[in-house]
Amino acid sequence: MKHLFQNQENKLDEVLFQGRNKAYGAYVLRNEADSILTKSMFIGIGAFVLFALVPIVSNYFADAPITVVEPPHGPIVLDNVDQSEETPQVVQPVVPPQVKVNTLDSRVPDPTRDAKNEKVMPKQTDYDHAVAGTQDVVGESPVSNYVPPAIDAPVVTTPDVPNAKPVDNTPKTAVDVSAEFIGGINAFRNKVVSNFDTSAMDGSGEVVKTTVTFIVEKDGTISEVKASGPNAIFNREAEKTIRSVRGKWTPAKLDGENVRSYFKFPISMQLE
Template sequence: MIMETGFLSVASFDDIVFEGRNKAYGAYVLRQEYPMQVVKATGIALLTAFLFLIGLVIKEPDVMLPADTQSTQLNNKVHTFIVEPIIPKPPVKPVAPTPAASPASPAVTTKAFREIRIVPDLTPVTTTIPDQNDFAQAEPGLVTAAGNLPGTVPDVLAEADSAIGTGTETSSPFEVVEKMPEFPNGLAAMYKFISKHLRYPAEAQSLGLQGNVVLTFVVSATGEISDIKILQDIGGGAGEEAKRVVSLMPQWRPGLQQNRAVPVRFTLPVRFRIN
């Protein structure tokens, strides 16, 4: 039995696309020649690179001459070298790090302590006792005097009011009495009361005003404070502040004259001082 073997040509993609078309020129020819063009371009690139590498390999080596040699002859050529002596660089000193500035401590605000002193009025009360010799020339008793007085004498004389005062009658306040008015629990308690309630006015502090403020007021027969007046002031609201504190005082023990409560005018100095 005879078997025949043949080769079947396999059509390329270009043959299928250009089947029945003109293949003599144009796109078909470009497609057929493209692989060969790629091979040629690759070969040229490789050859160029090979020649460049050979040039680097066979390049003349650089010859370093001593520092005092200016020229030499190699391969029948004169090569001139300029060799500069190598000057070592001075060692660089490490720069010490600048210490970080410590944060400034906050400024301490100092406030002057202002001491308020209340100075009592310690002026002694002087009572003048009349000389007994003055009474030696006196003639006690009734004296009848002659005279011619016009007018009529009433038949009925008004009876004198013999009622004893109750201590609440309205009269001018005394300046000095047998027993002066007194703050409850004494002068020490009064100074403590004033120191507790008195405030140094801000205006007087800022202006640096200090000194004595003198007040006068009336302690009534029942012990109430009234008629407060400023006799001496340093300004800056100090007088008004002292007056305010006196008006807050509790009821005093009234002054006594002949064992009877009477109104008495009292003088009180208050010292404002800045330390």
């Protein structure tokens, strides 16, 4: 067991440096490495402890500052304040003169059965020259002294606007672009024929004619539908059919703007 307590590293160094110079160089450094590391560790610990103890020791031996409070120079003398001998004047409040004001009894009586003297409540116009109260008093009409505050409103100057052109909303008979049913006039004619109800008229084999005049508005709707023909029943059914047609129109144009315009639509049918 003796060989376990021997320094194996030193034994290896003896083998490596056998027959070589052992006075200096690597052999000396390897043998003294442990002692050098141990000394360095203790020196570092000592330096750390020294730096830590320096502020503690300096605070312990430092003298506490002494604050010297100097007494005030001489006694403090308070002078008496002279009291005014004049008594203040007592201002009497100004009591405005009592003026009787027209007052109307505005109390609502309690409802009772078989009232002997039924009270008539004052009208709203009666309060124009009187105020509401608990009894009727004859006097002067109430006067309101309220003056509205003056408000300095900024002066706003409106620029001169040229006279606007008056809007002419009358239906036109002469236009640059005529009104047209969206989908074409043939589509409109087919809808009129398919929606026309001839059951209310007697079929005599003759051809019945009428001309329906209406106004195409600026938004594409129609208004003021009127049929002119010799048969009143046929005219009435033609107006009803024109109003029932679904769809809108492209309004007429005059000088590049949409305008109201007249449109004439002839209808002829042979009733059998």
